[in-house]
Amino acid sequence: QSVLTQPPSVSGAPGQRVTISCTGSSSNIGARYDVHWYQQLPGTAPKLLIYGNNNRPSGVPDRFSGSKSGTSASLAITGLQAEDEADYYCQSYDSSLSGSVIFGGGTKLTVL
Amino acid sequence: QVQLVESGGGVVQPGRSLRLSCAASGFIFSSFAIHWVRQAPGKGLEWVAVISSHGYDKYYADSLKGRFTISRDNSNNTLYLQMNSLRADDTAVYFCARDRNPGSHYNGMDVWGQGTTVTVSS
Numbered sequence: 001q002s003v004l005t006q007p008p009s010v011s012g013a014p015g016q017r018v019t020i021s022c023t024g025s026s027s028n029i030g031a032r033y034d035v036h037w038y039q040q041l042p043g044t045a046p047k048l049l050i051y052g053n054n055n056r057p058s059g060v061p062d063r064f065s066g067s068k069s070g071t072s073a074s075l076a077i078t079g080l081q082a083e084d085e086a087d088y089y090c091q092s093y094d095s096s097l098s099g100s101v102i103f104g105g106g107t108k109l110t111v112l
Numbered sequence: 113q114v115q116l117v118e119s120g121g122g123v124v125q126p127g128r129s130l131r132l133s134c135a136a137s138g139f140i141f142s143s144f145a146i147h148w149v150r151q152a153p154g155k156g157l158e159w160v161a162v163i164s165s166h167g168y169d170k171y172y173a174d175s176l177k178g179r180f181t182i183s184r185d186n187s188n189n190t191l192y193l194q195m196n197s198l199r200a201d202d203t204a205v206y207f208c209a210r211d212r213n214p215g216s217h218y219n220g221m222d223v224w225g226q227g228t229t230v231t232v233s234s
Binding site: 002033034036038040045046047048051052057087089091093097098099100101102103104105106 | 147149156157158159161162171172173174207209212217218219220221222224225226227
């Protein structure tokens with residue numbers, strides 16, 4: 001059971017917009033810790049997609065965007081493409097845990 | 113180019129130990145905190161540990177209960193994970209990952225290795 005809750009799966013047709021939610025609590029996202037998002041293509045290492053809630057690293061298309069409000073965060077993908085089919089993870093920090101780094105359980109995005 | 117390469121994985125019997133390594137290149141290794149993250153077969157990402165740039169500060173996932181130790185050798189640009197009393201549920205791909213900004217480990221992980229597989233089985 002992850003401290004950050006994500007839907008197990010989402011899907012969308014090419015060209016559509018999808019969102020992936022990441023729900024936390026007052027000891028993590030609600031405590032104003034940043035949220036980061038990672039994309040993991042099948043059989044590969046994760047890739048940083050969004051950092052600091054809503055910032056894209058160089059090379060990440062602007063079709064990907066992040067937002068945060070209260071105890072939740074969201075990843076939005078517009079103009080869905082076949083190559084976006086992957087697992088997506090949110091990550092933040094929790095003041096109640098000694099190590100503090102936490103991941104969401106992951107969301108499988110299927111492009112129909 | 114900026115790169116992290118893990119090694120040291122393999123098949124190990126329950127209760128035994130294993131040490132993983134992560135060799136860094138292409139950046140000033142001693143300036144960045146580095147994490148270990150693992151992924152059990154078919155499961156999600158699980159954070160394991162992080163070590164500060166100078167190596168003095170170390171943090172671990174509560175679930176590890178003192179069995180794992182993270183360390184680094186900045187003179188050789190290498191990160192380590194010593195894993196003791198291994199159990200079947202430690203079976204996973206282990207990734208090392210660089211924290212994005214120097215100075216802390218709260219910035220996101222921007223460089224990842226390809227992972228090394230650890231299988232704990234008799």
